[in-house]
Amino acid sequence: MKPTVLDQLLGVSALLREDMERAFAGTNLSETRVHALWVLHHAGPSTQQVLASELAVTPRSISALVDSLEAAGYVERRDHPADRRAVLVTLTDAAAGMMTGMEADHSRLAARLLEAVPEADREAFTRGLDAVLSQLGELVRGEAVHYSIDASIAEPGR
Amino acid sequence: MKPTVLDQLLGVSALLREDMERAFAGTNLSETRVHALWVLHHAGPSTQQVLASELAVTPRSISALVDSLEAAGYVERRDHPADRRAVLVTLTDAAAGMMTGMEADHSRLAARLLEAVPEADREAFTRGLDAVLSQLGELVRGEAVHYSIDASIAEPGR
DNA sequence: TATTGTTATACTCTATAACTATA
DNA sequence: TATAGTTATAGAGTATAACAATA
Secondary structure, eight states: OOOOOOHHHHHHHHHHEEEEEHHHTTTSOHHHHHHHHHHHHHOOOOOHHHHHHHHTTHHHHHHHHHHHHHHEEEEEEEEESOOTTTTEEEOOHHHHHHHHHHHHHHHHHHHHHHHHSSSSGGHHHHHHHHHHHHHHHHHSSOOOOOOOTTTTTTTTTO | OOOOHHHHHHHHHHHHHHHHHHHHTSSOOOHHHHHHHHHHHOSBBBBBHHHHHHTOOOHHHHHHHHHHHHHTTTTOOOOOOOOTOEEEEEEOOOHHHHHHHHHHHHHHHOOOOOOOOOOOGGHHHHHHHHHHHHHHHHHHHHSSSOOOOTTTTTTTTT
């Protein structure tokens, strides 16, 4: 029985997460922490509000996350030059270097995955992936929910 | 600047998670809980050891998970007929019905995603996805780690 | 008034370690 | 001894709510 496209995509998701978890095992890094560092690497020094919206998380959670990243030496809180309420979260030099390395690893992995696809299929493959990504984006943005949940047992309080 | 295959796949992963999170918001379900129910739906009544290995989680975590699923009315713990140490975690009728519905939703979503891919590209697309999945599986199973982590700042204690 | 970030508190998911009952 | 599951404890990540400082 052939797996559906959705099953294949879910398989890829699981493997990508597993790869990260394994890489971070035994370190003080995690998916969430690296996500924050990744945003800072690309956006440069940012306020906690910006981080909150990029990571789709509440400001309170960002406070805790930045606390731990700061304690571990990945980031520093600097005064915002124009707004004395705000803070600019900034990568330390060591963390900036590390993120540059991670970005190179990321590109290497991307190249390896593309190379695994038979050359003749590559164009159709990326085109298809693009189509799936847009379709999924529309579905998620749309207001319909795609799973049948039994409301009689799935009440918040139970 | 064209996104890489890896970026597209990460985008798909994020959207799939977002879709589930949204569907489960305001209910007592979560990705982890539904994963357990999904395993039980397909494997039938299972010991907690089996669940632990399917979810790749410690037995202790399964105890807590089954406790909460039981309290909410999704599963029951039954005596194992042959091994008095063990327990068979079993879906309640209501939960079994819900999972049947979810499986139908899952198929519907799979079909929708495939339909989004131009017909002429479908064969090459699934072939490519298959290739990426195997390649990624090999990479993850291999012992090499794919990210440059700065050991001087990423020590467990920091 | 509205926004930025913090303190206080709580829930879920996960882990390790020590223990009981049974195989 | 080894295995199935539980109790106890801890840490990360997330949320809501109330508050202080600043815009």
